[in-house]
Amino acid sequence: MSLPELDWQIFYGRVAWAIVLAALISAAWPRAWALSRARLAAIAVCAAVLQALPGEGAPAYWLGLVFQWPSALLVGLSAAKLHFAWQGKPEKKVMSAQLAALIAVAGAALYLDxxxxxxxxxxxxGFGPRGAPLLALLLAVLCSAAxxxxQARVQSVAVLGALLxxxxxxLPTGNLWDAxxxxxxxxxxxxxxxAAYRHGWTLSAARAGAGAGAAATTA
Incomplete structure (x- = not known):
């Protein structure tokens, strides 16, 4: 088991939290104000400057105490979100239903454990010398094939980047699950x-209502 140097972990944490923070702000940006490239760049620069503050002045210090480091997969998906916002497609989803289901199941198992x-x-x-590398290799092959x-290129690239x-x-800790x-x-x-379940339920209810209305009109 080899662990990353603490300095590298701290550097990763600051960069990772800057990307995640910028993605959160851009996702919560009011629709009434157009999110131009200039504003998105300003958000990214401000996030980077905040995380670069020394010691306890950086939000990364306090976020690290609560959440430790963000996973590399979260950073990758956040970077993809910023990329789509830069292209003028802030509404494009990077968390697919399939990936969300896998993360939900894996997270539930890990947290219950x-x-x-x-x-x-x-x-x-996740620190294991055999099982973790083999699982990482299998996931890398599956992502490369996708x-x-x-198929699901954005999600596959994010997972592959986390595995690399x-x-x-x-990084971030030497544990596969933390990545x-x-x-x-x-x-x-x-x-x-x-949200996907609610959207599907709403569509089903609307279709059922439309079907009932059409049947009543025909009768």
Whole structure:
């Protein structure tokens, strides 16, 4: 088991939190104000400057105390969100239903294991010298195949980038699960699934109402 240097972890944390913070602000930007490239650049610069403040002056210090480091996958998806905002497509989703379901299930298993309800040692297995690298390799092959086929390219690139950070510099912590999952990402996945379910239920209700209205008119 090899762990990254603390200095590299701190550097990663500051850069990662800057990207995530910029993505959060751009996602919450009021629709009444057009999010131009100039404003998006200003948001990104301000986020970077804030995270570059020394010691406890940086939000990354306090965020690290609460959430530790953001997962590399969260950073990748946040970067994709900023990329689409830069292209003038802030409404484009980067959290697909399939990815959200996988993250939700994996997160539930890990967190239940962490509080002792499963007692499988899943988190510590992420430091394993064999299982974790093999799982990372399998995921990398699947993501590469998806990219070649043109399926879920944004999500596949984000996962592949997270796996590369885990495999080469061992960021953020040297644990595979920390590269692919964190509480904020898990919450994002759950909210995405809830929104998808609500949207599907609304469509079903509308179709049922339309069908009933058509039947009544025919009668």
């Amino acid at each position: 962490a509080i002792g309800l499963l007692s499988l040692g899943l988190f510590y297995a 990219i070649v086929r043109g 950070l885990f495999a080469v510099p061992r 692919l999952l964190d509480p904020l990402l898990w919450g994002w996945a759950l909210c995405s699934l809830a």
